[in-house]
Amino acid sequence: MRIALVGYGRMGRVIDEVAAARGVEVVERFTRERPLRTDADLKDVTLVDFSVPEAVPETARAAAELSLPLVIGTTGWNDHVDEVRGVIEGSRAGAVRAANFSLGVNVFYRLAAQASRMLAAFEYDPFILDWHHRFKQDSPSGTALEIRRRMSRSYGEREVPIACQRAGYVPSEHSVGFDSPADTIHLQHRARNRQGFAEGALLAAGWIAGRGGFHDFEEVLDDVLPAA
Ligand code: NAD
Numbered sequence: 001m002r003i004a005l006v007g008y009g010r011m012g013r014v015i016d017e018v019a020a021a022r023g024v025e026v027v028e029r030f031t032r033e034r035p036l037r038t039d040a041d042l043k044d045v046t047l048v049d050f051s052v053p054e055a056v057p058e059t060a061r062a063a064a065e066l067s068l069p070l071v072i073g074t075t076g077w078n079d080h081v082d083e084v085r086g087v088i089e090g091s092r093a094g095a096v097r098a099a100n101f102s103l104g105v106n107v108f109y110r111l112a113a114q115a116s117r118m119l120a121a122f123e124y125d126p127f128i129l130d131w132h133h134r135f136k137q138d139s140p141s142g143t144a145l146e147i148r149r150r151m152s153r154s155y156g157e158r159e160v161p162i163a164c165q166r167a168g169y170v171p172s173e174h175s176v177g178f179d180s181p182a183d184t185i186h187l188q189h190r191a192r193n194r195q196g197f198a199e200g201a202l203l204a205a206g207w208i209a210g211r212g213g214f215h216d217f218e219e220v221l222d223d224v225l226p227a228a
Pocket residue numbers: 006007008009010011012030031032033034035036050051052053055072073074075076098099100101102197
């Protein structure tokens with residue numbers, strides 16, 4: 001597999017390292033100073049965008065123009081989703097996007113949802129704990145909100161509480177708990193670094209090659225994970 005990175009910041013560099021370890025060739029590294037253009041000389045390459053929200057519509061146009069598959073990891077471009085989807089669907093290019101490409105986190109989402117489905121009718125209080133390093137700005141994290149969104153399918157109007165801790169140097173830790181008078185169930189996901197995002201983005205890059213349409217990472221997981 002051959003990829004071209006759009007954005008070469010923290011994530012671009014980690015993908016570069018993981019790609020080298022997986023035998024994936026990185027043929028280009030586009031940056032703000034040297035952006036991807038619609039006339040780029042690229043063939044048999046999947047574009048992997050971890051850049052800035054403003055760049056995403058332009059990356060999608062280049063992917064469409066060049067008929068290249070695209071993985072979009074950049075976050076914060078929700079206002080442009082319809083535009084980007086239209087560009088991709090009107091072309092021979094395919095795209096897969098996710099706000100979180102970590103396989104572990106995505107499996108964790110499904111486990112939290114599954115546990116909620118089993119326990120919602122019983123006397124278990126559900127809760128979410130979200131612990132990140134002292135530098136993280138947003139609180140709750142996007143991941144905690146996504147966990148709650150999925151649990152809410154079982155809890156309806158009842159809001160699952162989220163407790164946040166912003167202290168220390170922990171990259172990312174999320175727990176889901178269910179507490180009853182008799183016992184406690186605890187599910188935990190702890191990230192060590194950014195490697196999980198890179199692994200998932202490369203998994204998606206392999207999946208989207210040769211496929212058209214605009215997809216969510218959920219569809220990739222439905223294909224690669226055994227049925228629940
Ligand atoms: P970063 O700030 O370290 O890197 C961003 C890079 O994009 C910079 O090097 C910048 O020069 C480059 N850039 C800016 N404009 C560009 C353009 N027009 N063309 C090409 N490159 C351009 O950020 P990061 O930590 O690497 O994160 C990048 C994005 O990925 C963010 O939106 C972040 O939220 C997201 N992210 C997503 C996941 C996921 O799993 N989906 C995981 C981690 C981060």
